[in-house]
Each structure stands twice: as structure tokens, then as C-alpha cells.
Amino acid sequence: xxxxxxxxxxxxxxxxxxxxxxxxxxxxxxxxxxxxxxxxxxxxxxxxxxxxxxxxxxxxxxxxxxxxxxxxxxxxxxxxxxxxxxxxxxxxxxxxxxxxxxxxxxxxxxxxxxxxxxxxxxxxxxxxxxxxxxxxxxxxxxxxxxxxxxxxxxxxxxxxxxxxxxxxxxxxxxxxxxxxxxxxxxxxxxxxxxxxxxxxxxxxxxxxxxxxxxxxxxxxxxxxxxxxxxxxxxxxxxxxxxxxxxxxxxxxxxxxxxxxxxxxxxxxxxxxxxxxx
Amino acid sequence: xxxxxxxxxxxxxxxxxxxxxxxxxxxxxxxxxxxxxxxxxxxxxxxxxxxxxxxxxxxxxxxxxxxxxxxxxxxxxxxxxxxxxxxxxxxxxxxxxxxxxxxxxxxxxxxxxxxxxxxxxxxxxxxxxxxxxxxxxxxxxxxxxxxxxxxxxxxxxxxxxxxxxxxxxxxxxxxxxxxxxxxxxxxxxxxxxxxxxxxxxxxxxxxxxxxxxxxxxxxxxxxxxxxxxxxxxxxxxxxxxxxxxxxxxxxxxxxxxxxxxxxxxxxxxxxxxxxxxxxxxxxxxxxxxxxxxxxxxxxxxxxxxxxxxxxxxxxxxxxxxxxxxxxxxxxxxxxxxxxxxxxxxxxxxxxxxxxxxxxxxxxxxxxxxxxxxxxxx
Numbered sequence: 001x002x003x004x005x006x007x008x009x010x011x012x013x014x015x016x017x018x019x020x021x022x023x024x025x026x027x028x029x030x031x032x033x034x035x036x037x038x039x040x041x042x043x044x045x046x047x048x049x050x051x052x053x054x055x056x057x058x059x060x061x062x063x064x065x066x067x068x069x070x071x072x073x074x075x076x077x078x079x080x081x082x083x084x085x086x087x088x089x090x091x092x093x094x095x096x097x098x099x100x101x102x103x104x105x106x107x108x109x110x111x112x113x114x115x116x117x118x119x120x121x122x123x124x125x126x127x128x129x130x131x132x133x134x135x136x137x138x139x140x141x142x143x144x145x146x147x148x149x150x151x152x153x154x155x156x157x158x159x160x161x162x163x164x165x166x167x168x169x170x171x172x173x174x175x176x177x178x179x180x181x182x183x184x185x186x187x188x189x190x191x192x193x194x195x196x197x198x199x200x201x202x203x204x205x206x207x208x209x210x211x212x213x214x215x216x217x218x219x220x221x222x223x224x225x226x227x228x229x230x231x232x233x234x235x236x237x238x239x240x241x242x243x244x245x246x247x248x249x250x251x252x253x254x255x256x257x258x259x260x261x262x263x264x265x266x267x268x269x270x271x272x273x274x275x276x277x
Numbered sequence: 278x279x280x281x282x283x284x285x286x287x288x289x290x291x292x293x294x295x296x297x298x299x300x301x302x303x304x305x306x307x308x309x310x311x312x313x314x315x316x317x318x319x320x321x322x323x324x325x326x327x328x329x330x331x332x333x334x335x336x337x338x339x340x341x342x343x344x345x346x347x348x349x350x351x352x353x354x355x356x357x358x359x360x361x362x363x364x365x366x367x368x369x370x371x372x373x374x375x376x377x378x379x380x381x382x383x384x385x386x387x388x389x390x391x392x393x394x395x396x397x398x399x400x401x402x403x404x405x406x407x408x409x410x411x412x413x414x415x416x417x418x419x420x421x422x423x424x425x426x427x428x429x430x431x432x433x434x435x436x437x438x439x440x441x442x443x444x445x446x447x448x449x450x451x452x453x454x455x456x457x458x459x460x461x462x463x464x465x466x467x468x469x470x471x472x473x474x475x476x477x478x479x480x481x482x483x484x485x486x487x488x489x490x491x492x493x494x495x496x497x498x499x500x501x502x503x504x505x506x507x508x509x510x511x512x513x514x515x516x517x518x519x520x521x522x523x524x525x526x527x528x529x530x531x532x533x534x535x536x537x538x539x540x541x542x543x544x545x546x547x548x549x550x551x552x553x554x555x556x557x558x559x560x561x562x563x564x565x566x567x568x569x570x571x572x573x574x575x576x577x578x579x580x581x582x583x584x585x586x587x588x589x590x591x592x593x594x595x596x597x598x599x600x601x602x603x604x605x606x607x608x609x610x611x612x613x614x615x616x617x618x619x620x621x622x623x624x625x626x627x628x629x630x631x632x633x634x635x636x637x638x639x640x641x642x643x644x645x646x647x648x649x650x651x652x653x654x
Binding site: 116123 | 518519521522523527530531534539540593597
């Protein structure tokens with residue numbers, strides 16, 4: 001492993017003290033022309049916590065995470081990472097500060113091998129010849145296999161196509177990749193929304209594991225059950241504002257569900273459907 | 278056919294810890310996952326067919342082999358560029374027009390402005406790369422399908438080729454390149470032969486036929502074959518072994534996903550358009566120096582032949598999947614069938630019928646493979 005290139009960072013040892021704030025935003029505002037997508041959102045993400053971001057469609061979840069991950073620049077408001085005021089020009093900047101985002105569908109390329117996906121954009125280089133850098137495929141295969149084993153996915157061959165993995169496994173590979181390349185903060189955008197029950201369990205288990213390792217995780221979902229299974233704190237967004245942040249002990253599943261739907265409508269619907277929503 | 282750098286040394290361990298539900302299938306699976314498989318089967322098929330039907334027609338004598346391998350090599354040159362670009366998720370329909378235009382960029386300055394031949398050749402390559410760059414830039418900037426952008430280039434370049442050759446020379450075939458080139462090394466570089474001594478030796482030992490004047494029936498290996506093998510080998514290594522190759526797969530497989538992890542997708546695509554233009558110019562130069570002239574209808578329909586070869590070779594039209602080795606097999610099938618039909622004396626019209634059928638079969642086969650290999654669940 002002495003020939004590891006600088007492009008490949010070792011897994012970081014996160015600071016042990018849990019509760020250290022990794023990301024703090026205060027009064028974040030984002031306008032798109034006349035549309036006010038975020039009207040002053042504040043939230044804190046600590047290390048070793050899963051902070052669930054809940055809200056219905058149009059609540060501003062996507063805008064918020066895209067701002068945190070460097071896709072959008074906030075119109076106004078404070079954005080502090082590791083105690084330092086930041087302004088990201090691109091997702092690359094956010095990545096450099098250890099903030100990685102795993103999007104629901106845009107994470108993996110099914111036609112490519114696990115190894116090629118895992119190292120896409122950050123390939124370990126064996127040697128250079130003129131303008132060309134040769135990939136150290138054996139090393140890459142080994143790392144990919146180890147990382148997969150750590151998550152508990154047995155792969156026959158890391159050269160097998162990602163398309164042969166299940167949805168939950170793909171999501172886990174994408175997350176493991178972000179962690180491998182030094183993410184301290186993970187933003188997971190609806191990681192379970194397209195998955196079946198068993199597959200969801202695989203992902204939630206992995207998220208819980210990472211929480212114990214001291215990473216800070218922002219978990220976006222509109223499934224309150226999934227959020228409640230792994231979350232320490234919950235922030236509910238509605239129409240570009242926060243309806244508050246709650247510790248798990250402070251709030252029940254039902255209350256979260258109702259808040260998320262904007263209180264009234266769902267309660268009525270819930271009665272009509274006999275409590276199945 | 279090692280188009281994927283699968284590490285054989287790592288196998289035994291996987292077999293023991295692998296998923297027992299899948300392990301039995303894996304050998305078949307791995308072979309099926311090779312994009313070039315279908316094309317390889319096709320090559321075997323056409324050789325068996327013509328080996329039987331055209332045996333004794335001279336198709337497999339030295340000069341016969343030369344004829345179909347030259348035709349195949351020409352197509353390999355452009356198919357290599359097309360395949361790499363297709364894996365990168367784009368098309369270039371201007372390849373054929375580029376061949377005509379590049380030929381004119383060599384011939385016109387040489388014959389009518391008396392530029393040294395070396396300068397004209399450099400000018401042609403420079404011009405072609407610039408046009409490839411433009412094709413790429415327009416495609417990535419406008420986000421229009423490259424199909425449309427390069428369809429425009431197809432017409433623009435073909436029109437320019439005819440218009441400029443008439444403007445400067447008042448004809449559509451510009452001859453006299455051979456005379457102007459003399460014994461310049463570029464003439465040898467694109468239309469010479471190598472291994473001449475070997476072929477004399479082979480002829481003297483009756484291993485290949487001799488002409489009545491005692492010369493061997495084949496002088497040597499034409500440079501067009503060397504170019505084809507060289508370009509294909511380099512493209513193959515780049516695609517399978519380098520970071521750039523990984524980025525090409527990523528750009529074609531899912532440009533957004535690749536961008537999210539920092540792959541410079543736009544630069545990769547522009548470089549690929551430049552490479553197809555480069556390949557087209559190599560093709561053009563080989564023809565110009567072989568015939569000693571440039572003609573404004575050169576390269577007609579070559580863009581489709583290049584794409585067909587790439588598709589037969591396993592490239593997916595949607596990008597992100599394919600191989601150079603496969604595209605070479607595709608081109609070889611092309612050359613063997615085209616010349617084989619001549620040797621057997623069958624009407625040449627059947628060649629197109631065969632091509633269309635072959636394309637259809639290849640696409641169906643590729644789709645089936647892709648479903649089985651990647652999207653089973």
C-alpha cells in the first residue's frame with residue numbers, strides 16, 4: 001500500500017467528542033427571482049448525530065441541501081463549517097470541506113463495475129505516461145472489495161456491474177464511497193424512497209453504523225418512520241421555514257407526521273383511511 | 278481479448294467468500310458481460326462462411342487477404358474514433374464529410390498553393406482537430422443532441438469540400454498530390470508498406486504467389502493497416518486502463534453522476550470529438566497518398582459504417598458501454614463480407630442487405646446482453 005497516490009485519502013478518524021458542531025446555518029435565505037425557497041432557516045448538525053430533515057414536497061428540503069452541498073449560493077444568512085464562515089462556489093468546494101452529498105438516483109452508473117464506480121473521478125494512479133494516468137486496478141479492486149465487506153455486502157468480483165447490485169446495496173456503495181474519500185458530513189437525499197422494506201433496512205443499518213463512527217449525517221426523507229428509526233434530531237420544514245427542531249425524546253412519531261403534513265389535512269385524511277397513512 | 282482489466286489473481290478468494298447463489302453462474306456471466314462477444318462470434322461466422330464458399334477464389338491467398346484486410350483497416354481507423362465517442366455518450370455523423378474535407382485540406386494547398394506536403398498535412402490535422410473541437414464545444418454548451426449538431430457539420434463540411442475545390446481548382450477531384458509529394462516521408466507514412474524484405478523472402482520460398490516479373494504478389498504490409506492497429510491499440514489501452522478511460526465510461530454512462538464526483542465531462546467529450554476528427558483525417562491522408570488525389574465525394578456514408586462497426590462491436594447507442602476490440606471485430610466483419618462478396622461473384626447489392634440485417638441482429642443481441650448482465654433486478 002506504499003504506492004497509494006495522494007488522490008486517495010485514508011478514512012478520516014472523526015473527532016471523538018460527540019456533539020461537536022460540524023455545520024451551523026443561521027437565517028439562511030434563498031430566493032429564485034420572485035420565489036422565496038428558503039425564508040430564514042437555521043439548523044445545526046453535530047458530529048455523531050443523524051439529523052433528519054422532514055417536509056412535504058415544496059417545503060424547501062432540496063433547496064436547503066443543495067445550498068449546504070455547494071450547488072446554490074444562499075441569498076443571505078450565515079453558513080459555518082467547523083467554526084469557520086464559508087461560501088461555496090461549487091460542490092467541489094463542499095467536498096473539499098468534507099461535505100458529501102449522496103443523491104437518490106444520481107449516485108451510481110449501473111453499466112460500470114463496482115470498482116470503476118467507487119473510484120470514478122478519484123482513480124488511484126499506478127504510473128503516468130505522457131498525458132495518460134494508468135489506473136492501479138488491482139489496488140482499486142482490493143479497496144472496493146474491503147469497503148464492500150465492511151458494509152456487509154459480499155461481492156463475487158468487484159469488477160461486476162453495479163447494475164447487478166440491489167437498490168439498497170447501490171445506495172450503500174455510494175455512501176461508503178463518500179466516507180472512504182474523507183466525508184465528515186454526509187447529506188443523504190431520500191436514500192430510502194425508492195427501496196423496498198428489506199433494502200431500506202440495509203441502508204438504515206449502515207447509517208446507524210456511520211453515526212456511531214462519529215460522522216454527522218443529514219437525512220432527508222418524507223417517510224417519518226425511516227427518519228424515526230435512525231434520527232437523533234428532527235427538523236421539520238414547511239414552506240421555506242423551520243417548524244422547529246426536536247430531539248427524539250421530545251416528540252412522537254405521530255406528532256412528527258402531523259407537523260410534516262402541515263397539521264390539519266393529514267389528520268383528517270388519517271381518520272378517513274383508518275390510521276393507515 | 279482482454280478488453281477489461283479483470284485481475285485473474287484475485288479469483289480464488291472470491292470463489293470462497295462469494296455469494297453461493299451466484300457463484301455458479303459467474304464464469305458464463307463474465308464472458309457474457311464482454312461487449313465484444315457478439316462481434317467475435319460474427320467474425321468466426323463470416324470466416325467459416327467465406328472459408329467454405331469462397332475457398333479457391335483467391336480470397337485467402339496473399340493478395341486476397343491484403344484486399345479485405347486493407348478495407349477492414351480503413352474502417353477500423355474511423356470505427357475506433359466512433360466507438361470511443363459512443364462509449365462517451367455522443368455521436369459524430371460528420372466523420373464521412375470530415376474525410377472528404379481533410380483530403381481537400383491536404384490536396385488544395387499542396388497542388389494550388391505549392392505548400393510543402395508536410396505543411397499541408399499538418400494543416401489538415403490542425404484544421405480537423407479545430408472542427409472536432411467546435412463539434413464538441415457546440416454539443417456540450419448547447420446540450421443539443423450530438424446527432425443534430427454533427428448532422429449539421431455533415432452538410433456544412435461536404436458542401437464546403439465541393440465548393441472550395443471548385444472555387445480553387447474548378448474541379449471536384451484534385452490530382453497531382455503524388456507528384457508534389459515526391460518521395461517525402463509523409464507519403465510513405467500514409468501509403469507506404471513495411472516488411473517488404475519479408476514478403477520477397479516469402480515469395481522466393483513459394484509461401485506466397487509471385488508476379489510474372491518475379492516480385493511478390495504483395496509488396497509489404499500497407500501503412501493503413503499499421504495505423505489501424507496502432508490507433509485501435511492506443512484507444513483500447515486508454516479506455517480500459519487509464520483514468521481518462523474511466524471518465525469516458527462515466528461521461529457516457531451517466532454524465533450527471535460523473536459530474537457529481539468531479540469528472541470533467543465536457544472536456545472529455547470535446548476531446549473525444551477531436552479524436553474522431555483526427556481518425557477521419559488519418560483515413561483521408563491514407564487515401565490521398567494512395568490515389569495521389571483528393572475527391573470531394575470521399576468518405577461518403579463512412580459515418581454510418583463506423584457507427585455500424587461500433588454497434589456490431591457491442592457499443593450501446595445510449596453510451597457508457599462498449600469496447601474498441603469489439604469495434605475492430607465489427608470493422609473486420611465489414612471488410613471480409615464486402616470483399617468476400619466480390620470474390621464469390623455475388624451481386625454487390627447483397628452487401629447492403631447483409632449489413633442492415635447484421636446491424637439489426639447486433640442491436641437485438643446487445644440489448645439482450647445488457648439486460649441480462651446489468652438490469653436483472
